[in-house]
Amino acid sequence: MKQRATTLLLMLPALLLLAAVFLYPLLRYGWLSFHASSVLTGLVPVPNGGANWLRLLSDARFWTDAGQTLRFAVCSVALELAGGLALALLLHQPLQGRGALRALTLLPWALPTTVMALGWRWILNDPHGPLNAAIRSLGGSSYAFLSTPATTWFFVVLADVWKTLPFVALLLLAGLQTIPVDLEEALRLEGASRVQILRRLTLPLLVPYIALALLFRLAQALGVFDLILVLSGGGPAGSTESLALYAYLNAMRFLDFGYAATVMLATFLLLLALLGGGWLLLRRGGIERTPDRAT
Amino acid sequence: MRLLVLLWSLGPLLWQLRTSLLRPEALVAPLLEGSPWTLANYQLVLSGDPPFWRYLSNSALVGLVTTGLTLLLAVPCAYGLQKQRGPLRWGVGLGLVAAAMFPTVLLFLALLEIARSFGLANDLLALSLPYTALSLPLAVLLLRAAFADLPVELEDAARLEGLDLGQRLRHVLLPLLGPALASTGILVFLASWNEYAIALTWISRNDLLTLPIAIARIGGSSVFTIPYGAFAAATVLGSLPLLLLVLLAQRAIVSGLTRGAVKG
Amino acid sequence: MNLTPAAGLELRQLCRDLGERRLLDRLDLKVAPGECLALLGPSGCGKSTTLRLVAGLDPASAGKVLLDGEDLTDRGPGERQVAMVFQSYALYPHLSVEGNLALGLKVRGVPVRERQRRIEAILDLLQLQELRLRRPAQLSGGQRQRVALARALLRQPRIVLLDEPMSNLDAQLREELRPELRRLLCGREQPVIYVTHDQQEAVGMADRIALLEGGRLQQVGSPRELYADPANRFVASFLGRPAINLLAMEPHRQLGLRPEHLRLGDDGAVAARLQRREWWGHQQLLWLDTPWGTVRVLTAPETPLPTEPRLSWQRQHELWFDPRSGERLAHGRI
Incomplete structure (x- = not known):
């Protein structure tokens, strides 16, 4: 019993800090969402019943952003998984200089999102960016990539994929390394082709890792913020605005803290529903048997 | 294949490097037209007010304090969690996974309120408090996995020899956890170095900005006026420490991510 | 082994529960100073559990651990002056x-x-x-x-515990090390408990053997006692290789006959037909079909086989068991 008390005590400081930083905000948002707290109230919270929540329900911008966020997350995570799998398979081969290759491919992931978002802005600059310069040197004319919704959206997804693909690849690579070599050899002895091995052996055994990458990346992509703030500012005309960005704008630009808190809480609840549902689906698919250890 | 992968990952970065070494007039010249290299952009950035290395040292300070604090809290927590059985272990583990996945930008408003009411805004050391909390879930999960990988008998042997908990951690467990501590520390440092939303709202004094904010300011103010070379130079300077870190600690990072992945 | 009541290690009604499961059930055991006791049994029988309770690594759910009359039950592992050799050796790798x-x-x-x-x-x-x-x-x-x-x-321990210390070594090395281990450990003043699942090792190392199964002590005694006078069917079949033949000759009694106690000749109680022969160099093991099923017989390697072999044995070697409970029946006890 004494030992158990000690172990609990050891966990306490970390858990308290976590509660302060993760739980308190959620409770605070819950409270704030039933108050008006904006320039009009002098930034002093005044109870306003469910007005914020009613406003949210009929706030077209919120629901448009929700759709846009979901579309962004689904597209970029799908591309990351596909690309990440390909990259993982490549890095799994016994190549020369594999360590250095892994480090270099990891670099985009290690850089600050904002920095690389600005880098992309320069690349897409009209008319001086290298992409437009290349188009001109091929005889075309400059194009303002960040002023039409379709191209902006495309490059936002591309920038996200570029940054996070290495992360997904590494996750899947970890999974590949847990597959015993003799399984593949056994299948090869039976005359299976490389494609068949991939489909019948590698992918099924990789499912827990794919599910994990999917869940983690989906959660992050649904909360996308700094990439969009810096690369497109949510524009043009709000066409790339995400929920997190909308919440941020409500707080820092419109100075409407009550409604900002409502948007954040609603975003969190939507996320929870989506991921919780996804998790349950995965579990029912029998994926909870995630291997315990990479040995 | 390898070349293609490298081009994809490094192309945009190399372009920044090239941009940083060109004169402004060369930037608007047709693509790939030869022009003399220059270090003028670097001089501009380094002689700014405050000089650029100030931002580097700000970020390094926050990063180091965050890393130290996170490990200090995460090690005992991971050890305690590893010793738990039953619903508590399961519940705390699930909570940590959920927290690790939580989009942190959603927290900034409440954290900003806390910072203002406790007078923590514009305080670099205080900034490492939320950073520590944001890094803790992953750090605890990684370190718990590392503790779980140590043979139980090692600690049993130490208990039989009369080592108390502190002695066991100091003489037996932590030395064996070295690699896991290193990889966890690096991941925490990276996360702190790159954080944007909280730093953006907590820090407003120009000489206290962390690197991502500073670079975004240099670049953001200049996207249309194009002192782009300066921004590129800032990017390169700000990325060099990360480049070194990633190259030197590639193995540790990969193994850290791997553990986190599998155990999470 | 003269046990003065206070000297040595004594386990009294020792229990260990893990959740609903009882890993060790009311174990009573004494180990004299200088004595080496082997805890023998299949995996999961409770032998390692016992060792961990003596060491203080796990708390006892009930019962006591006494050393020279002194109650150790509530002391931590560091305060018991117990030394333990782990199966993996648990050396600090750094x-x-x-x-x-x-x-x-x-x-x-x-x-x-x-x-x-x-x-x-x-x-x-x-x-x-x-x-x-x-x-x-x-x-x-x-x-x-x-x-x-x-x-x-x-650390000049008061008790020495060994948890399968040889199981990570190859067979030859094990045999070489056994006398050295005995020389170093046994016959000093401390009681020694040696956990193993290998009966050969137990016989080679220990003065006495305690055989456990399902968390319960089955029998404790010298190797000879356990072999010749087993308390039940489990003890009889766990000790002795090749294993004892268990023959359901009668509805309410089961006869145990060790392969080394059976003889083949022209006359005997039971007719047998040779099925298979394993040649071991110094001995051979014969597998025979009989009306009661397959019977194993151990003989000298060159023993000629009669054309119509029959099995015989001496009365004193018969071991009778209750077919349901496995308890030893009094009939035919020496």
């Missing part, structure tokens, strides 16, 4: 041989000079002098075992 030996002394505040003296002595005793600077990873299995043993003996 420390040299010397570091492994020194750590325990260091944290207990033994002065440097005294520490040095004791380490030197134990290094000499176990012939580890040349290896003192190596890390565990640079040692062979046998060397690791010696270091683990050195670490255990270094």
Whole structure:
């Protein structure tokens, strides 16, 4: 019993800090969402019943952003998984200089999102960016990539994929390394082709890792913020605005803290529903048997 | 294949490097037209007010304090969690996974309120408090996995020899956890170095900005006026420490991510 | 073995529960000073559990651990002066041989000079002098075992516990090390408990054997007692290789006959037909079909087989069991 008390005590400081930083905000948002707290109230919270929540329900911008966020997350995570799998398979081969290759491919992931978002802005600059310069040197004319919704959206997804693909690849690579070599050899002895091995052996055994990458990346992509703030500012005309960005704008630009808190809480609840549902689906698919250890 | 992968990952970065070494007039010249290299952009950035290395040292300070604090809290927590059985272990583990996945930008408003009411805004050391909390879930999960990988008998042997908990951690467990501590520390440092939303709202004094904010300011103010070379130079300077870190600690990072992945 | 009531180690009604499961059920056991007792049994029988309770690594759910009459039950593992050799040896991988030996002394505040003296002595005793600077990873299995043993003996323990200390070694090395282990451990003043699942090792190492199964003590006694006079069917079939023949000759009694006690000849009680022959060099094992099923018989390798072989045995070798409970029946006891 004494030992158990000690172990609990050891966990306490970390858990308290976590509660302060993760739980308190959620409770605070819950409270704030039933108050008006904006320039009009002098930034002093005044109870306003469910007005914020009613406003949210009929706030077209919120629901448009929700759709846009979901579309962004689904597209970029799908591309990351596909690309990440390909990259993982490549890095799994016994190549020369594999360590250095892994480090270099990891670099985009290690850089600050904002920095690389600005880098992309320069690349897409009209008319001086290298992409437009290349188009001109091929005889075309400059194009303002960040002023039409379709191209902006495309490059936002591309920038996200570029940054996070290495992360997904590494996750899947970890999974590949847990597959015993003799399984593949056994299948090869039976005359299976490389494609068949991939489909019948590698992918099924990789499912827990794919599910994990999917869940983690989906959660992050649904909360996308700094990439969009810096690369497109949510524009043009709000066409790339995400929920997190909308919440941020409500707080820092419109100075409407009550409604900002409502948007954040609603975003969190939507996320929870989506991921919780996804998790349950995965579990029912029998994926909870995630291997315990990479040995 | 390898070349293609490298081009994809490094192309945009190399372009920044090239941009940083060109004169402004060369930037608007047709693509790939030869022009003399220059270090003028670097001089501009380094002689700014405050000089650029100030931002580097700000970020390094926050990063180091965050890393130290996170490990200090995460090690005992991971050890305690590893010793738990039953619903508590399961519940705390699930909570940590959920927290690790939580989009942190959603927290900034409440954290900003806390910072203002406790007078923590514009305080670099205080900034490492939320950073520590944001890094803790992953750090605890990684370190718990590392503790779980140590043979139980090692600690049993130490208990039989009369080592108390502190002695066991100091003489037996932590030395064996070295690699896991290193990889966890690096991941925490990276996360702190790159954080944007909280730093953006907590820090407003120009000489206290962390690197991502500073670079975004240099670049953001200049996207249309194009002192782009300066921004590129800032990017390169700000990325060099990360480049070194990633190259030197590639193995540790990969193994850290791997553990986190599998155990999470 | 004369047991004075207070001297040595005594386990009294010792129990260990894990959740709903009872891992160890009311174990009573005494080990005299200098005696080596083997805890024998299949995996999961409770032998390692017992060892951990004696060491204080796990708390007892009920019962007592007494040493020389002194109650150790509520003491922590560091306060019991117990030494243990683990199956994996549990050497600290980041420390040299010397570091492994020194750590325990260091944290207990033994002065440097005294520490040095004791380490030197134990290094000499176990012939580890040349290896003192190596890390565990640079040692062979046998060397690791010696270091683990050195670490255990270094602290001048009041009880020595060994948890399958040979199971990571190959068969030949095991046989070589057995006498050395006996020389180092047994016949000193401490009681020694030696856990193993290998009956040969138990017979070779121990003065007495305690056989466990399902968390319960089945029988305790000298190897000879357990072999000749087993308390039940489990003891009879666990000890002795090849295993005893169990024949359902009568509805309410089961007859146990060891393969080495059966003879083949022209006359005997039961007709048999040769099925298979295993040649072992110094012996041969015959598998025979009889009206009661297959029977194993151990004979000298060159024994000629009669054309119509029949089985016979001596009355005194019959062991009768209750077919349901497995308990030994009084009939035919020596």
